[in-house]
Amino acid sequence: MTVTRTGPLxxxxxxxxxVVVVGAGVVGxxxxxxxxxxxxxxxLVEAANDVGDGTSKANTAILHTGFDALPGTLEARLVREGYxxxxxxxxxxxxxxxxxxxxxxxxxxxxxxxxxxxxxxAERNGHRTTRxxxxxxxxxxxxxxxxxxxxxLEVPGESxxxxxxxxxxxxxxxxxxxxxxxxxxxxxxVRPGDPYHRLVTRRGVLRTRHLVNACGLHAxxxxxxxxxxxxxxxxxxxxxxxxxxxxxDLVRHILLPVPGPLGKGVLIAxxxxxxxxxxxxxxxxxxxxxxxxxxxxxxxxxxxxxxILPALLDEEVTAVYAGLRAATGQEDYRIAAxxxxxxxxxxxIRSTGLTASLAIAEHVRGLLADxxxxxxxxxxLARLRxxxxxxxxxxxxxxxxxxxxxxxxxxIVCHCERVTRGEIRAAxxxxxxxxxxxxLRRRTRARGGRCQGHYCSAEVxxxxxxxxxxxx
Amino acid sequence: MNRTVDVLVVGAGPAGLAAAGRLAALGAxxxxxxxxxPAAGGVPRHCARPGFGADARGRPLDGPAYARRSVRAxxxxxxxxxxxxSATGWAGPLTLDVTAPTGLERVRARAVVLATGARERPRxxxxxxxxxxxxxxxxxxxxxxxLRFGARPEPIGRRAVVVGGDPVARNAVRTLRAAGVExxxxxxxxxxxxxVFGSVPVLTxxxxxxxLGRGRLTGVTVRGGDGRTNRHTLRxxxxxxxxxxxxxxxxxxxxxxxxxxxxxxxxxxxxxxxxVPGVFAVGNLLRGVExxxxxxxxxxxxxxxxxxxxxxxxxxxxxxxxxxxxPLRWVxxxxxxxxxxxxxxxxxxxLVRPVLTVTxxxxxxxxxxxxxxxxxxxxxxxxxxxxxxxxxxxxxxVVAAEE
Numbered sequence: 001m002t003v004t005r006t007g008p009l010x011x012x013x014x015x016x017x018x019v020v021v022v023g024a025g026v027v028g029x030x031x032x033x034x035x036x037x038x039x040x041x042x043x044l045v046e047a048a049n050d051v052g053d054g055t056s057k058a059n060t061a062i063l064h065t066g067f068d069a070l071p072g073t074l075e076a077r078l079v080r081e082g083y084x085x086x087x088x089x090x091x092x093x094x095x096x097x098x099x100x101x102x103x104x105x106x107x108x109x110x111x112x113x114x115x116x117x118x119x120x121x122a123e124r125n126g127h128r129t130t131r132x133x134x135x136x137x138x139x140x141x142x143x144x145x146x147x148x149x150x151x152x153l154e155v156p157g158e159s160x161x162x163x164x165x166x167x168x169x170x171x172x173x174x175x176x177x178x179x180x181x182x183x184x185x186x187x188x189x190v191r192p193g194d195p196y197h198r199l200v201t202r203r204g205v206l207r208t209r210h211l212v213n214a215c216g217l218h219a220x221x222x223x224x225x226x227x228x229x230x231x232x233x234x235x236x237x238x239x240x241x242x243x244x245x246x247x248x249d250l251v252r253h254i255l256l257p258v259p260g261p262l263g264k265g266v267l268i269a270x271x272x273x274x275x276x277x278x279x280x281x282x283x284x285x286x287x288x289x290x291x292x293x294x295x296x297x298x299x300x301x302x303x304x305x306x307x308i309l310p311a312l313l314d315e316e317v318t319a320v321y322a323g324l325r326a327a328t329g330q331e332d333y334r335i336a337a338x339x340x341x342x343x344x345x346x347x348x349i350r351s352t353g354l355t356a357s358l359a360i361a362e363h364v365r366g367l368l369a370d371x372x373x374x375x376x377x378x379x380x381l382a383r384l385r386x387x388x389x390x391x392x393x394x395x396x397x398x399x400x401x402x403x404x405x406x407x408x409x410x411x412i413v414c415h416c417e418r419v420t421r422g423e424i425r426a427a428x429x430x431x432x433x434x435x436x437x438x439x440l441r442r443r444t445r446a447r448g449g450r451c452q453g454h455y456c457s458a459e460v461x462x463x464x465x466x467x468x469x470x471x472x
Numbered sequence: 473m474n475r476t477v478d479v480l481v482v483g484a485g486p487a488g489l490a491a492a493g494r495l496a497a498l499g500a501x502x503x504x505x506x507x508x509x510p511a512a513g514g515v516p517r518h519c520a521r522p523g524f525g526a527d528a529r530g531r532p533l534d535g536p537a538y539a540r541r542s543v544r545a546x547x548x549x550x551x552x553x554x555x556x557x558s559a560t561g562w563a564g565p566l567t568l569d570v571t572a573p574t575g576l577e578r579v580r581a582r583a584v585v586l587a588t589g590a591r592e593r594p595r596x597x598x599x600x601x602x603x604x605x606x607x608x609x610x611x612x613x614x615x616x617x618x619l620r621f622g623a624r625p626e627p628i629g630r631r632a633v634v635v636g637g638d639p640v641a642r643n644a645v646r647t648l649r650a651a652g653v654e655x656x657x658x659x660x661x662x663x664x665x666x667x668v669f670g671s672v673p674v675l676t677x678x679x680x681x682x683x684l685g686r687g688r689l690t691g692v693t694v695r696g697g698d699g700r701t702n703r704h705t706l707r708x709x710x711x712x713x714x715x716x717x718x719x720x721x722x723x724x725x726x727x728x729x730x731x732x733x734x735x736x737x738x739x740x741x742x743x744x745x746x747x748v749p750g751v752f753a754v755g756n757l758l759r760g761v762e763x764x765x766x767x768x769x770x771x772x773x774x775x776x777x778x779x780x781x782x783x784x785x786x787x788x789x790x791x792x793x794x795x796x797x798x799p800l801r802w803v804x805x806x807x808x809x810x811x812x813x814x815x816x817x818x819x820x821x822x823l824v825r826p827v828l829t830v831t832x833x834x835x836x837x838x839x840x841x842x843x844x845x846x847x848x849x850x851x852x853x854x855x856x857x858x859x860x861x862x863x864x865x866x867x868x869x870v871v872a873a874e875e
Contacts, residue, residue, distance in 0.1 A: 418571075
């Protein structure tokens with residue numbers, strides 16, 4: 001198993017990869033995992049020091065049925081297929097998913113009039129179980145909704161999922177199945193060639209026959225390195241508020257806004273960690289690093305959230321963050337194969353990318369074959385079981401047998417999130433260990449709770465230095 | 473494993489240890505204190521400064537010495553103190569689920585005393601916008617980092633900004649400077665006593681409007697302060713958000729205890745009884761931080777009512793709610809029962825020689841000009857006599873202030 005973070009790239013400098021996937025977000029990791037099914041030499045390279053450290057770590061964490069996709073688009077198909085694939089994969093590997101179902105709540109006549117059209121659209125997307133709810137039925141389902149809700153469209157199957165575990169699961173399984181993962185490895189130049197391309201990275205040169213661009217926000221910039229200018233990525237910022245776990249009882253479904261001419265509005269959804277999320281904003285920016293929140297953004301979210309679920313605002317806020325979606329000015333993914341270059345660009349993957357990731361990976365596997373890749377026979381992937389971060393599933397601190405075997409699982413280090421020393425140690429010694437405390441948080445939830453490290457930060461850091469990268 | 477004790481105290485800080493010590497000394501039976509941290513003693517363990525009273529010979533105590541003394545006293549009195557043990561929820565009205573390296577337990581008690589303390593709101597709860605770099609912390613986190621790692625720049629930085637004007641901001645400044653960190657400025661929305669911050673510039677009437685930096689903090693944007701009206705940037709790699717306390721009410725809320733709206737701590741009567749029979753709450757869980765000796769006094773004072781309960785006395789119903797109004801931030805206790813109790817009052821801002829009033833159903837009970845000032849960083853204690861004449865069958869009692 002090969003995971004590197006520093007130093008020159010290991011191995012024989014004359015060796016040639018069959019495929020290099022650039023970008024270890026949820027999409028790039030899924031593609032690497034799909035390729036790992038074959039006897040290929042594959043590398044996954046990533047500029048950041050962890051997998052899933054860009055757009056993938058800061059999305060709305062919803063597993064979409066795809067009911068509201070634009071019918072006939074590639075996105076509609078891949079989201080629908082991805083929903084099925086990821087649901088099954090989550091079951092198999094222990095990625096937390098809660099199938100809460102969604103309610104699209106209409107707050108005015110115009111929105112109410114839209115609901116039947118949305119139901120038809122869902123039907124055209126193969127989703128036939130939606131149902132219109134009256135105000136009274138809605139009130140029974142969601143007793144804490146603010147005044148003025150007129151009706152709703154119920155969408156069974158919409159789910160919440162752990163985005164961090166998902167990306168990590170793909171990358172871990174890929175690495176265990178033979179993919180080489182190189183972090184802190186930004187690609188600075190590409191010298192296309194035949195029979196192989198040369199990628200000049202900060203840590204040395206990689207040679208590969210086939211190339212996949214899964215660079216997310218930077219997909220256009222990477223295309224330019226290869227000599228293509230097919231689209232431009234405009235970062236669209238989404239700010240989000242995560243409320244305390246005591247807010248969890250206030251909401252039972254994913255509350256989606258009814259899309260309308262006056263913008264998309266915000267959603268309120270439980271998280272698999274037992275919190276409640278409010279957001280996102282939608283702001284088109286130029287700066288691909290502008291992941292900060294703004295006073296206006298947060299005030300606007302609170303105002304909108306307070307109308308939907310007034311009691312929410314009485315609860316404490318646990319976390320505030322912003323993510324950037326890769327908008328390309330077209331309402332579809334921008335996935336394109338360039339057989340002449342033996343190159344596939346996976347661009348414009350918006351917030352549905354988490355849901356669609358496994359289907360995108362299958363699609364890309366096909367496109368690579370079109371580009372001349374002979375993948376060889378299929379073989380089983382390495383087995384995988386991810387540690388559970390979800391509140392709806394058993395956690396180590398309540399597992400008497402586990403604690404009896406390994407007392408560290410009875411030693412709670414992060415009290416707000418009830419993360420034990422055993423879990424932190426396991427993450428630090430896992431296949432892809434975190435490169436820092438933020439990566440550790442995404443693997444365990446440590447320091448991610450209501451006190452944000454007030455109590456546990458020193459202890460978590462101490463364990464990190466004992467077992468983590470700092471110890472090496 | 474299921475066990476039964478007479479009194480289960482959650483939290484081995486000053487209040488919990490004092491309650492346990494007094495109860496054990498007075499023959500309450502088996503008194504057990506649960507502490508989730510590896511060591512008992514509570515927040516004073518991290519406060520290496522004087523201000524924790526004096527020892528028997530009159531020598532001033534610092535936090536760690538005070539913590540050690542509190543633990544020793546509780547143990548000597550016969551209480552059991554268990555560390556590294558977390559109470560994770562309720563399995564019944566007086567039964568707690570517990571996780572420890574030794575395994576899971578269900579501990580049933582005849583009385584439960586919650587003494588889970590308070591913490592400072594982190595940056596996120598204060599809705600401070602900006603990026604999410606490393607180097608953003610509370611005083612509590614800072615003190616623990618320094619205690620654990622000493623003056624290492626990676627966790628605590630080299631140049632810090634401290635946000636807040638309460639005494640805890642002064643402690644943050646002191647901790648930073650002792651660790652060799654330059655303190656660039658203290659930023660506070662309210663008026664502050666500049667003199668306590670020594671040579672550190674104090675920007676009053678100022679708020680942090682944005683955090684800057686990717687990876688590590690590179691600065692904070694501040695609006696206002698000392699005649700400035702525009703935004704300006706203070707370069708720093710650490711920012712410490714101080715004060716702004718929230719009681720650690722997780723167990724209290726999980727147990728269904730109603731909270732007092734002003735403090736977000738469980739509502740109690742003057743004898744520290746909550747709304748759930750058999751469950752008491754003491755110390756900084758009630759409202760945020762008071763000095764350790766105040767919290768400990770409350771722990772001791774609660775022992776009498778706990779013993780009453782153990783002796784089979786009935787749990788009084790309800791009580792009259794007490795509320796703060798006007799420029800007062802909170803008042804405790806939140807309920808007045810048959811036994812008169814002193815009130816603790818905190819003001820929102822500085823009030824010079826205000827008139828304090830106590831009214832019930834619009835009728836004045838007491839009205840008195842206080843001689844000094846009320847300040848937001850210190851509570852005022854109103855003697856039991858202030859609530860003489862309260863009608864236990866009447867409406868809420870309102871404590872207010874006029875300038």
